[in-house]
Amino acid sequence: FPSQLKSQAPGSVEELRCLQVLNQQPKGSSLEELSSSQGCLKLASTIKAYVATVTENIIRRSVVKEAWRSYFNTSEGQLPPKIAGKASAHLTLRPQSLARDGLSQRFGNLSQSCRHAITHWGHSSLHSHVQNMTYRAGRLRVEQPGKYYVYSQIYFRYRGAGAGDSGPQLVQCIQWQPAHSQPVLLLKGVGTKCWAPEADYGLHALYQGGLFELKAGDELFVSVSSLAIDSNDAAASYFGAFRLDL
Numbered sequence: 001f002p003s004q005l006k007s008q009a010p011g012s013v014e015e016l017r018c019l020q021v022l023n024q025q026p027k028g029s030s031l032e033e034l035s036s037s038q039g040c041l042k043l044a045s046t047i048k049a050y051v052a053t054v055t056e057n058i059i060r061r062s063v064v065k066e067a068w069r070s071y072f073n074t075s076e077g078q079l080p081p082k083i084a085g086k087a088s089a090h091l092t093l094r095p096q097s098l099a100r101d102g103l104s105q106r107f108g109n110l111s112q113s114c115r116h117a118i119t120h121w122g123h124s125s126l127h128s129h130v131q132n133m134t135y136r137a138g139r140l141r142v143e144q145p146g147k148y149y150v151y152s153q154i155y156f157r158y159r160g161a162g163a164g165d166s167g168p169q170l171v172q173c174i175q176w177q178p179a180h181s182q183p184v185l186l187l188k189g190v191g192t193k194c195w196a197p198e199a200d201y202g203l204h205a206l207y208q209g210g211l212f213e214l215k216a217g218d219e220l221f222v223s224v225s226s227l228a229i230d231s232n233d234a235a236a237s238y239f240g241a242f243r244l245d246l
Contacts, residue, residue: 001173018043086243087132087144091121093154093229093237107175107221108183113190114173114223118239127234133241139177140155140220140241146222148241150174150186151209152222156229171225172206179217186212186220205236211244 018040084127107117119138122128134141142148152171170191175183189206216222230236 006116010133013114027099040130041062047082078190085244086132087142087146087148087241088242089123089130089133089135089140090128091123091135091238092128092234093118093122093231093239094122095231107141107223108172108177110175110183110223111173111185113171113225114185114188115168115173117175117221117223121239122234125234128238132243138221140239141239142214142218142220143203143216144223144243145215146213146243147211147246149209149211150220150241151207153205153207153237154222154224154229155203155205155233156191156224156226157203162199169225170204170206172208173223174208174210175223176212176214177219180221183221186210203230 039152073217113129117138121135121138123130123135130142132139134143152174156170157213173185174187176186177183187208187210191204191206220239220241
């Protein structure tokens with residue numbers, strides 16, 4: 001900065017005189033009032049440009065620092081929980097097993113028609129995601145209260161028992177479980193299908209969805225009448241929910 005001053009006005013005496021003139025200027029006066037002295041006008045312009053540069057740098061550093069502070073939890077050195085954006089989840093079916101079917105007892109008292117809780121969903125793949133909700137062992141947990149559209153589709157792959165088989169009853173249920181309570185049936189879809197006697201198996205998809213008011217801590221899960229379902233197609237069997245601003 002001193003070198004800039006010297007380049008604008010020759011000699012320290014001239015610089016001091018101009019600084020005295022600037023100091024005597026009334027508050028709020030413009031630089032044009034110094035037009036009688038070109039040397040002082042150049043000095044004032046240099047000072048103004050320097051102050052503007054310093055101020056801009058201070059503001060820029062402050063903005064960057066605040067941005068990092070909002071992104072990181074500076075007290076613990078950890079990322080804050082992901083709270084931006086709407087809550088949503090879309091899960092895709094993964095292969096079930098008899099061992100996993102035994103976990104259905106942990107889901108509370110389920111009706112016989114929907115006694116098999118689905119405990120294995122994919123939640124982090126090309127076809128699935130979980131955002132601002134929590135997934136664990138078949139359960140989808142609500143973190144943000146509000147109105148949610150809850151939906152599910154199950155693609156049953158029923159293998160016939162013989163020519164005398166009258167056809168299976170295919171049932172899909174979406175259950176809601178408030179904290180420390182037994183499950184409550186939200187939605188139930190039923191289909192009874194009869195396939196040709198010579199067919200090795202029949203395929204049938206059941207879809208259902210509805211809008212519900214949910215609280216933080218509520219859990220959702222799907223149960224079915226039979227685990228004879230097709231788990232090889234991620235686009236065929238799925239379960240999800242998303243929050244609506246209503």
